[in-house]
Amino acid sequence: MNGRLGNWRSARRQKRCSKCAAPAAYGYSDHAEESIEKIRPLCLSCLKPQLDRDYEDFNGRAVVVAPVAGPPVYVFQSTKVWDEHFPNTMIAQDVRSLVERIHSTCHECRKVAKFLWVEGAGLDEKNFIELLDRGISQTLLKNNAPPVSLCATCCVAHILRELESKRISYLEVCSPKAGDTGFVLPMGY
Ligand SMILES: [Zn+2]
C-alpha cells in the first residue's frame, strides 16, 4: 500500500522539461532560494548547455563541491551576500582563502582556471550545515582528495559526470553569477 501511494505521489510530482518536455529531474533558477514559480524544470540534456554557458560567462572565482545525493538543492552563494545573512559562520571566510589556491591554468586541459573542485565524499543531507558553520577546509577537505583547479568546461563536465553516474536530482540548481567570489554546494534551506 505504502509503495503504491509513494509511486502515485512521485508520478504526480513528475515535472516536464520547460525546453523539450522530457521528464525533468532538475529545477533551474537564476538565484538561490528563488520563489517556486521562477524555478524552471529542466532535464539533464537541457541542463548541460545551460551550465556550460553560465560557468563560461562567470567572471569571478568559486569553490565547487561535487554534487552528492541527499541535500535538496545545488546552488551558488556569493560570499559577500552570505556574510550579510550569516556573519557567524565560517564558510565565506574559508572560501575566500580557498580561491587563492586556484592555479592560473586548468588541472585537466590548461585553459584558464576559475574553479576549485572539491570531492564530496561524506557529505549528506544532514551534515552540510556543519560545512556552512565550520567551512570546507575543516570538514570535507579532511577526508577527501586535495582540491583541483578547473576551467569552466572541465568543471561542468565534472558536475555532469556526478549527476549522471549517481542519478542525483535537485529541486533547485543555480550557477555562479557575475564576478562574485562564492561557492556551489549541495545544501538545503
Ligand atoms: Zn529538456
Ligand SMILES: [Zn+2]
Ligand atoms: Zn579544463
